[in-house]
Amino acid sequence: TQLLEQSPQFLSIQEGENLTVYCNSSSVFSSLQWYRQEPGEGPVLLVTVVTGGEVKKLKRLTFQFGDARKDSSLHITAAQPGDTGLYLCAGARAAGNKLTFGGGTRVLVKP
Amino acid sequence: DVKVTQSSRYLVKRTGEKVFLECVQDMDHENMFWYRQDPGLGLRLIYFSYDVKMKEKGDIPEGYSVSREKKERFSLILESASTNQTSMYLCASSLTRAGYTFGSGTRLTVV
Numbered sequence: 001t002q003l004l005e006q007s008p009q010f011l012s013i014q015e016g017e018n019l020t021v022y023c024n025s026s027s028v029f030s031s032l033q034w035y036r037q038e039p040g041e042g043p044v045l046l047v048t049v050v051t052g053g054e055v056k057k058l059k060r061l062t063f064q065f066g067d068a069r070k071d072s073s074l075h076i077t078a079a080q081p082g083d084t085g086l087y088l089c090a091g092a093r094a095a096g097n098k099l100t101f102g103g104g105t106r107v108l109v110k111p
Numbered sequence: 112d113v114k115v116t117q118s119s120r121y122l123v124k125r126t127g128e129k130v131f132l133e134c135v136q137d138m139d140h141e142n143m144f145w146y147r148q149d150p151g152l153g154l155r156l157i158y159f160s161y162d163v164k165m166k167e168k169g170d171i172p173e174g175y176s177v178s179r180e181k182k183e184r185f186s187l188i189l190e191s192a193s194t195n196q197t198s199m200y201l202c203a204s205s206l207t208r209a210g211y212t213f214g215s216g217t218r219l220t221v222v
Binding site for chain 1: 144213
């Protein structure tokens with residue numbers, strides 16, 4: 001059983017469309033991180049959110065941490081083919097630095 | 112930029128062989144991690160280390176061991192490789208309460 005549930009598991013959209021990926025848990029996390037992984041490579045950190053209700057923007061990507069620090073979302077505006085990849089959320093508990101990863105959302109942006 | 116280097120991108124080993132996967136990081140991170148990534152199962156933590164000569168079991172340590180003799184190097188050992196250990200292995204390092212930097216991964220096939 002995944003402590004962090006991501007939805008949807010797969011998303012295929014046309015270039016220029018918007019998309020949202022969700023990361024949900026029944027547990028509280030001290031921080032939550034989002035990674036993007038391209039085929040044949042390791043995941044790359046996109047952002048860390050720490051405060052409940054926090055919103056961070058990274059160009060066309062908007063990340064939000066839920067008020068209760070149990071969930072998060074990633075919104076991409078006007079998606080481009082370069083946004084294609086596997087998006088992973090990962091939560092850290094208060095004690096230690098060990099991350100729990102969600103199952104991932106595979107995003108395909110077609111030109 | 113922080114760099115995490117995994118010694119091999121691809122490995123093919125025979126059942127019963129002892130396999131060593133090496134990981135080196137160059138930014139003096141105290142924390143290092145080994146994950147395996149399998150379709151439908153996400154990233155699962157095998158072992159981690161918060162300091163030299165220190166190791167802790169993750170969620171799936173059976174069949175694996177680790178060694179951290181120097182701060183920059185964290186080795187994963189498959190004592191007797193089996194076909195169910197065929198997977199993508201990812202090494203990561205981090206500072207405490209910071210995001211992970213992953214290596215590019217080692218795709219291991221056990222035949």
